[in-house]
Amino acid sequence: xxxxxxxxxxxxxxxxxxxxxxxxxxxxxxxxxxxxxxxxxxxxxxxxxxxxxxxxxxxxxxxxxxxxxxxxxxxxxxxxxxxxxxxxxxxxxxxxxxxxxxxxxxxxxxxxxxxxxxxxxxxxxxxxxxxxxxxxxxxxxxxxxxxxxxxxxxxxxxxxxxxxxxxxxxxxxxxxxxxxxxxxxxxxxxx
Amino acid sequence: xxxxxxxxxxxxxxxxxxxxxxxxxxxxxxxxxxxxxxxxxxxxxxxxxxxxxxxxxxxxxxxxxxxxxxxxxxxxxxxxxxxxxxxxxxxxxxxxxxxxxxxxxxxxxxxx
Numbered sequence: 001x002x003x004x005x006x007x008x009x010x011x012x013x014x015x016x017x018x019x020x021x022x023x024x025x026x027x028x029x030x031x032x033x034x035x036x037x038x039x040x041x042x043x044x045x046x047x048x049x050x051x052x053x054x055x056x057x058x059x060x061x062x063x064x065x066x067x068x069x070x071x072x073x074x075x076x077x078x079x080x081x082x083x084x085x086x087x088x089x090x091x092x093x094x095x096x097x098x099x100x101x102x103x104x105x106x107x108x109x110x111x112x113x114x115x116x117x118x119x120x121x122x123x124x125x126x127x128x129x130x131x132x133x134x135x136x137x138x139x140x141x142x143x144x145x146x147x148x149x150x151x152x153x154x155x156x157x158x159x160x161x162x163x164x165x166x167x168x169x170x171x172x173x174x175x176x177x178x179x180x181x182x183x184x185x186x187x188x189x190x191x
Numbered sequence: 192x193x194x195x196x197x198x199x200x201x202x203x204x205x206x207x208x209x210x211x212x213x214x215x216x217x218x219x220x221x222x223x224x225x226x227x228x229x230x231x232x233x234x235x236x237x238x239x240x241x242x243x244x245x246x247x248x249x250x251x252x253x254x255x256x257x258x259x260x261x262x263x264x265x266x267x268x269x270x271x272x273x274x275x276x277x278x279x280x281x282x283x284x285x286x287x288x289x290x291x292x293x294x295x296x297x298x299x300x301x302x303x
Contacts, residue, residue, distance in 0.1 A: 068283060077274065112283065112287060114211050114279070114280045114283040114284050114287075115276035115279045115280040115283065116276060117207060117208075117209070117274070117275045117276055117277065117280070118274040118275070118276075119274065120269065120270050120271065120272040120273070120274055121269070121270050128208065128209075130210075130211040130280045130284070132211075132214055132284065132287045134214075134287075142291075142294060145214040145215050145291060146214075147211050147212070147213040147214050147215075147284065147287075149210045149211055151208075
């Protein structure tokens with residue numbers, strides 16, 4: 001009788017500890033304070049390309065306005081703010097030798113972050129950024145207007161904590177967006 | 192068993208896949224003044240609908256996250272939060288689309 005009771009108690013304890021462990025794993029995956037996207041991780045590095053940028057763009061571009069970004073609430077989810085997006089774009093322009101010197105900006109760029117489509121939770125997390133890039137020429141006329149939707153997936157193996165994985169997906173998506181915008185610049189024909 | 196449920200549940204939390212409305216569209220150069228005006232009016236009306244829907248989604252999300260502390264269904268509520276921002280993206284892209292159409296209207300000297 002006592003032996004049977006011990007057995008039952010042992011099974012219950014084992015079951016409970018299994019449930020507690022399971023809950024800890026799930027909560028650890030979901031928890032952690034959300035952090036804003038890192039500008040350095042959103043910028044693209046200099047790269048060799050078969051198609052160079054058109055000559056008039058070299059040392060002649062600058063970021064004028066960035067809008068649509070959101071500040072990150074640490075208790076909510078990671079976002080991309082205007083300041084971070086601007087820093088990432090400026091750094092990317094610098095790397096590609098497109099940044100104009102002070103007062104030497106013939107092609108200002110306005111960026112409107114329309115929004116980020118994020119998953120609520122998941123193992124592999126895919127974020128899609130939606131961005132409008134507007135390039136104006138020296139006379140102030142719109143020269144290139146591009147709407148770019150860029151998806152990026154952060155894998156479960158990239159980060160265990162869900163908040164960190166979402167941040168990586170945000171950064172990757174913006175990086176891809178800037179890359180796609182640069183590809184459009186390369187293919188354009190400025191006067 | 193609970194792990195299987197969570198796995199199935201988590202796999203259904205992916206963001207909705209959609210594209211923003213492009214600022215420039217094929218055929219823009221061929222638009223007449225009345226067509227431009229018609230598009231601007233239609234976009235403005237649609238933008239208001241999207242903004243209203245966006246507010247609704249935001250309020251729903253707040254309620255779901257408050258309910259997230261409830262044992263048992265909390266995780267389900269948090270998992271069903273809608274972070275796709277579809278309505279916001281569409282509303283904002285319509286504003287930029289209208290900016291483009293207004294530019295076309297001005298450059299063609301369309302009557303206001």
